[in-house]
Amino acid sequence: MHSKHANEKIIVVTGAAGFIGSCAVKYLNDKGHYNLLLVDDIKKTEKWKNLLNKKCLDLISRHELFQWIEGREKDIEAFIHLGACSDTMEMDGNYLMENNFRYTVRLAEYALKHRLRFIYASSAATYGNGSLGFCDRHDALEELKPLNLYGFSKYYFDLWAKQQGVLDKIVGLKYFNVFGPNENHKGRMASMVYKMVPIVQQEGVIRLFKSSDPANFADGDQCRDFIYVKDAVRMTCEFLENDLSGIFNIGTGETTTWNTLAKAVFKALDKPTKIEYTPMPDGLIGQYQNYTQAKMDKYKEKTGVATPCLFNIEDAVIDYVRTYLLKDERW
Secondary structure (H helix, E strand, C coil): CCCCCCCCCEEEEECCCCHHHHHHHHHHHHCCCCCEEEECCCCCCCHHHHHCCCCCCEEECHHHHHHHHCCCHHHEEEEEECCCCCCCCCCCHHHHHHHHHHHHHHHHHHHHHCCCEEEEECCHHHHCCCCCCCCCCHHHHHHCCCCCHHHHHHHHHHHHHHHCCCCCCCEEEEECEEECCCCHHHHHHCCHHHHHHHHHHHHCCEEEECCCCCCCCCCCCCEECEEEHHHHHHHHHHHHCCCCCEEEEECCCCCEEHHHHHHHHHHHCCCCCCEEEECCCCCCCCCCCCECCCCCHHHHHHHCCCCCCCCCHHHHHHHHHHHHHCCCCCC
């Protein structure tokens, strides 16, 4: 626990024990911010381990947040709202809308009413199959077609913000494929790097899906915009220091094929490359994104940063695997 410094206002971080949330807390701690209200539901998960060695004011459940902030608006500087159900296979639409949409609306309304900085996680899942591109322009928002309920619940809040005319007062961040330390609790939603490492250690092989669109993508050449969590949280927290607003992509702006990612994992483990290709499950065909690439022009132009990310894919994988996964360490 941490005692409050005079004059230092509170930054509220929701989803604080989660993957991106706990890394954001680490980043803020490293920057000298200890006056953090962490919001998360730990329940019976291992997420608490992500908060070891982190400094904060308090850790509360999301169910207690609105009661906690009542009357404390003068003590609060900003919200970094990362809390959500992020399971793309979750099928309970009512739960997702309550958790990801309505909760976010309530929090945004509080922040707007009291003129507090509000930075929230949208998602690249809002872009659907990518046929409309991955551009974070506001005028194309209505045309997007998410492929799953999770993407829909995130998309709905983006639309709400636009329809309420408040996109120029808040910041929405569309995270692409984030990977890195502190995702141990995510189970099936953990990154492929996290899943590949034990398989390579035990079997010496990585299995990738065969292409569902061989005319355009060879096996394993489906690609993603993979971004290291250390870059993602640095880009996120920099919005506390600028006065930019609107929706921004958080990605590298480059694509990495699954084959390239797999080779980086073999290299990080000092193992020879051995990749096998397996048929894509029927349930994934039609929901699977063969290509994602964040359009980063707006981010670069508005922030004045020519190269958003400090890590290239190989360096990121090596840092993640050798510094964290092999040592069972968190960041």
